[in-house]
Amino acid sequence: xxxxxxxxxxxxxxxxxxxxxxxxxxxxxxxxxxxxxxxxxxxxxxxxxxxxxxxxxxxxxxxxxxxxxxxxxxxxxxxxxxxxxxxxxxxxxxxxxxxxxxxxxxxxxxxxxxxxxxxxxxxxxxxxxxxxxxxxxxxxxxxxxxxxxxxxxxxxxxxxxxxxxxxxxxxxxxxxxxxxxxxxxxxxxxxxxxxxxxxxxxxxxxxxxxxxxxxxxxxxxxxxxxxxxxxxxxxxxxxxxxxxxxxxxxxxxxxxxxxxxxxxxxxxxxxxxxxxxxxxxxxxxxxxxxxxxxxxxxxxxxxxxxxxxxxxxxxxxxxxxxxxxxxxxxxxxxxxxxxxxxxxxxxxxxxxxxxxxxxxxxxxxxxxxxxxxxxxxxxxxxxxxxxxxxxxxxxxxxxxxxxxxxxxxxxxxxxxxxxxxxxxxxxxxxxxxxxxxxxxxxxxxxxxxxxxxxxxxxxxxxxxxxxxxxxxxxxxxxxxxxxxxxxxxxxxxxxxxxxxxxxxxxxxxxxxxxxxxxxxxxxxxxxxxxxxxxxxxxxxxxxxxxxxxxxxxxxxxxxxxxxxxxxxxxxxxxxxxxxxxxxxxxxxxxxxxxxxxxxxxxxxxxxxxxxxxxxxxxxxxxxxxxxxxxxxxxxxxxxxxxxxxxxxxxxxxxxxxxxxxxxxxxxxxxxxxxxxxxxxxxxxxxxxxxxxxxxxxxxxxxxxxxxxxxxxxxxxxxxxxxxxxxxxxxxxxxxxxxxxxxxxxxxxxxxxxxxxxxxxxxxxxxxxxxxxxxxxxxxxxxxxxxxxxxxxxxxxxxxxxxxxxxxxxxxxxxxxxxxxxxxxxxxxxxxxxxxxxxxxxxxxxxxxxxxxxxxxxxxxxxxxxxxxxxx
Amino acid sequence: xxxxxxxxxxxxxxxxxxxxxxxxxxxxxxxxxxxxxxxxxxxxxxxxxxxxxxxxxxxxxxxxxxxxxxxxxxxxx
Numbered sequence: 001x002x003x004x005x006x007x008x009x010x011x012x013x014x015x016x017x018x019x020x021x022x023x024x025x026x027x028x029x030x031x032x033x034x035x036x037x038x039x040x041x042x043x044x045x046x047x048x049x050x051x052x053x054x055x056x057x058x059x060x061x062x063x064x065x066x067x068x069x070x071x072x073x074x075x076x077x078x079x080x081x082x083x084x085x086x087x088x089x090x091x092x093x094x095x096x097x098x099x100x101x102x103x104x105x106x107x108x109x110x111x112x113x114x115x116x117x118x119x120x121x122x123x124x125x126x127x128x129x130x131x132x133x134x135x136x137x138x139x140x141x142x143x144x145x146x147x148x149x150x151x152x153x154x155x156x157x158x159x160x161x162x163x164x165x166x167x168x169x170x171x172x173x174x175x176x177x178x179x180x181x182x183x184x185x186x187x188x189x190x191x192x193x194x195x196x197x198x199x200x201x202x203x204x205x206x207x208x209x210x211x212x213x214x215x216x217x218x219x220x221x222x223x224x225x226x227x228x229x230x231x232x233x234x235x236x237x238x239x240x241x242x243x244x245x246x247x248x249x250x251x252x253x254x255x256x257x258x259x260x261x262x263x264x265x266x267x268x269x270x271x272x273x274x275x276x277x278x279x280x281x282x283x284x285x286x287x288x289x290x291x292x293x294x295x296x297x298x299x300x301x302x303x304x305x306x307x308x309x310x311x312x313x314x315x316x317x318x319x320x321x322x323x324x325x326x327x328x329x330x331x332x333x334x335x336x337x338x339x340x341x342x343x344x345x346x347x348x349x350x351x352x353x354x355x356x357x358x359x360x361x362x363x364x365x366x367x368x369x370x371x372x373x374x375x376x377x378x379x380x381x382x383x384x385x386x387x388x389x390x391x392x393x394x395x396x397x398x399x400x401x402x403x404x405x406x407x408x409x410x411x412x413x414x415x416x417x418x419x420x421x422x423x424x425x426x427x428x429x430x431x432x433x434x435x436x437x438x439x440x441x442x443x444x445x446x447x448x449x450x451x452x453x454x455x456x457x458x459x460x461x462x463x464x465x466x467x468x469x470x471x472x473x474x475x476x477x478x479x480x481x482x483x484x485x486x487x488x489x490x491x492x493x494x495x496x497x498x499x500x501x502x503x504x505x506x507x508x509x510x511x512x513x514x515x516x517x518x519x520x521x522x523x524x525x526x527x528x529x530x531x532x533x534x535x536x537x538x539x540x541x542x543x544x545x546x547x548x549x550x551x552x553x554x555x556x557x558x559x560x561x562x563x564x565x566x567x568x569x570x571x572x573x574x575x576x577x578x579x580x581x582x583x584x585x586x587x588x589x590x591x592x593x594x595x596x597x598x599x600x601x602x603x604x605x606x607x608x609x610x611x612x613x614x615x616x617x618x619x620x621x622x623x624x625x626x627x628x629x630x631x632x633x634x635x636x637x638x639x640x641x642x643x644x645x646x647x648x649x650x651x652x653x654x655x656x657x658x659x660x661x662x663x664x665x666x667x668x669x670x671x672x673x674x675x676x677x678x679x680x681x682x683x684x685x686x687x688x689x690x691x692x693x694x695x696x697x698x699x700x701x702x703x704x705x706x707x708x709x710x711x712x713x714x715x716x717x718x719x720x721x722x723x724x725x726x727x728x729x730x731x732x733x734x735x736x737x738x739x740x741x742x743x744x745x746x747x748x749x750x751x752x753x754x755x756x757x758x759x760x761x762x763x764x765x766x767x768x769x770x771x772x773x774x775x776x777x778x779x780x781x782x783x784x785x786x787x788x789x790x791x792x793x794x795x796x797x798x799x800x801x802x803x804x805x806x807x808x809x810x811x812x813x814x815x816x817x818x819x820x821x822x823x824x825x826x827x828x829x830x831x832x833x834x835x836x837x838x839x840x841x842x843x844x845x846x847x848x849x850x851x852x853x854x855x856x857x858x859x860x861x862x863x864x865x866x867x868x869x870x871x
Numbered sequence: 872x873x874x875x876x877x878x879x880x881x882x883x884x885x886x887x888x889x890x891x892x893x894x895x896x897x898x899x900x901x902x903x904x905x906x907x908x909x910x911x912x913x914x915x916x917x918x919x920x921x922x923x924x925x926x927x928x929x930x931x932x933x934x935x936x937x938x939x940x941x942x943x944x945x946x947x948x
Contacts (some may be wrong), residue, residue: 827900834906843937 074214106184336441
């Protein structure tokens with residue numbers, strides 16, 4: 001069979017109601033007295049803390065099942081209610097049922113033919129395992145008549161007075177009357193009303209017996225003062241019992257109807273709030289202190305309820321969370337852990353004759369000195385805390401077979417995570433580096449996979465507790481194993497920001513360093529020192545020290561201007577990168593070399609030389625780049641966006657021209673001289689042409705500004721090397737911000753026929769439509785500022801909506817795919833063993849190991865070979 | 872006016888596998904026929920080529936990653 005591996009399969013789950021008999025059968029004792037403990041502190045028999053309801057104290061045995069405290073899950077008791085009460089959870093259903101049934105004969109208010117039709121429909125749906133909700137809704141809408149079709153009885157309107165009062169005409173039905181009416185409904189009719197007679201009868205929605213949950217559900221707490229404090233549920237049950245008692249006594253004494261009814265109401269109130277203390281229309285029951293009681297529904301509901309806070313999400317041990325901060329000196333594989341945390345979370349170590357001395361040393365240090373230990377677990381599983389006073393004794397007793405929970409120390413493997421955990425690189429295994437202060441430290445190269453920055457981000461750390469998990473994490477989850485992303489087959493871990501600028505400054509043409517500077521840099525990057533030559537070094541020579549000796553690679557750098565005809569080795573921007581036998585012959589190192597998301601050299605090293613080599617390369621190259629940038633010096637300010645007066649004049653002239661052109665277009669439109677573009681209305685054509693003119697104007701103004709920027713400008717270096725920012729950012733600061741848009745077009749909203757009251761009606765020129773012709777540096781005028789805020793707001797709203805939408809989309813996708821697995825022969829199967837794909841991805845390629853999604857990058861191979869053969 | 876849907880560019884090639892080929896396929900993959908992906912008997916192509924319930928179709932289609940890709944489907948009611 002293809003269900004192999006499945007031992008037990010759930011064929012169906014029935015949901016039904018509990019009958020009074022079920023409740024009595026399950027009950028181990030009747031609860032009669034509202035008291036809990038007697039003067040001596042012993043639980044009272046037939047009280048709410050009756051010992052038969054289960055035990056909490058370990059050591060005591062349960063009177064009902066005989067198991068020890070902690071093992072006995074408790075037993076239900078029951079309260080016989082003096083008068084029936086309506087269950088709040090079913091009040092709505094009761095109301096709907098009573099409205100759709102006859103008051104005298106109990107039949108559903110449908111004709112025989114209708115009943116037959118609905119019955120066959122329902123049976124058909126049940127057979128096909130389809131949902132009944134819609135048809136039952138239809139029945140409730142249909143079964144409302146003034147006269148019963150079966151006994152001709154006139155029907156009265158039944159209303160519900162939230163939460164539990166059922167009113168017929170002007171008379172309020174008592175729960176007993178409600179129950180009697182529900183009892184009259186024949187089982188066949190109940191089925192049509194959505195109550196399956198096999199598992200529930202309508203009258204069970206009115207309670208005659210109340211189950212009392214075991215004490216394990218509502219444990220009492222002993223305060224330090226020796227005072228006992230009962231659970232909210234127990235308090236509520238006491239109230240119920242008291243009123244129940246009084247009601248019973250009054251009834252037996254033959255008290256006037258009015259008094260009995262009042263007590264009955266009160267009993268209904270207590271039972272209602274026992275189930276749900278936030279039911280609308282009922283004042284919540286309060287504790288003596290005035291705090292509303294937390295009853296059954298409140299335990300389950302909402303974010304802090306059982307489902308969301310205890311079942312879907314759980315707290316874990318051996319974990320830590322704190323703010324993150326950068327540390328360029330640690331390896332990408334490492335994480336800096338504050339000593340405070342290292343002393344709190346522990347690693348269990350089995351004592352053997354080979355490590356006993358070492359472990360004794362930890363115990364000697366105790367819980368407060370760093371490489372210490374917090375607990376010792378004896379072979380009989382008893383856990384002993386190590387105190388300053390007890391550590392000597394514990395140390396004496398230590399022998400193989402014991403387990404020592406020692407502090408986290410350098411080299412331990414931990415799991416490091418940042419929410420939202422959207423892809424597998426959101427949880428990676430790091431090696432611990434215990435450091436002073438209170439933040440987690442991480443290498444800057446691992447910011448992109450975690451999507452982390454240091455504006456207050458916090459991250460979580462989990463300590464592995466078994467050898468197996470450590471081994472698995474080390475081989476599968478270590479940071480270096482995740483340099484290549486399965487998303488696009490390229491590196492996701494790599495240099496960022498200053499790493500890129502630094503490498504560019506280091507390796508750009510005519511970048512020469514004095515030999516002592518070079519040695520200083522190498523020393524700082526912890527690289528082996530080469531022999532002294534006595535001559536100055538070029539940056540390319542320095543960078544070549546990091547490259548594997550047999551590396552051959554050719555690619556175009558990020559600074560490539562994409563000329564019409566590539567000059568290759570003669571590139572005047574130094575953008576044609578050639579690496580021959582591990583020597584950087586030409587080209588500058590930038591984002592394309594070892595940046596996150598696009599680093600070609602890094603990508604090549606991981607794929608050809610393995611992850612160890614790649615980690616070394618990344619650690620060394622980023623450190624070298626930082627040393628480089630420190631020697632060269634690097635700074636940016638608005639002075640970088642400064643252009644001469646003549647440039648400003650040229651831009652002004654250009655923008656004026658464009659604005660005039662827009663006026664001309666509008667004039668042409670008004671005179672009906674404008675030719676519509678194919679498939680567009682005249683208005684659309686005008687809009688498009690205006691957008692085009694203004695777009696061009698912005699671009700041209702940018703080009704003018706750019707022509708005054710050179711590679712000696714630090715902001716430009718950052719933009720062109722891909723370190724941070726773009727040329728667009730710079731030209732918006734310098735020349736012209738450009739058209740603001742809302743919903744993909746120029747701004748048209750606001751007042752009738754105009755965007756702001758400062759304009760004439762009907763005019764939609766460049767300014768009126770939200771064209772910002774100032775630059776950020778000049779400053780925007782108030783109207784421009786307002787339009788800019790409109791465009792900016794749309795951007796913010798869009799990102800907020802996009803994250804929510806894509807988050808839910810991803811969640812559904814992950815839920816659909818999580819149980820799929822790839823078999824050794826490449827078939828993809830789900831957990832039932834059904835084939836999803838006969839070959840993974842149809843080509844059996846692991847995208848993380850592919851060349852940007854392709855099986856092989858032929859161009860890359862050919863280029864590599866060409867260099868080799870050219871020598 | 873009925874067009875031959877099998878000749879449409881977007882309809883991949885469907886071929887009914889012979890009993891022996893089906894057995895070989897199932898043996899190679901070490902699976903039961905029920906584990907194969909399904910195709911409904913009222914699928915236009917299935918009707919066109921006259922496959923019966925229980926037949927296994929070999930479908931050869933263009934693939935963005937592999938160029939050409941062969942997969943199998945079990946005809947079901």
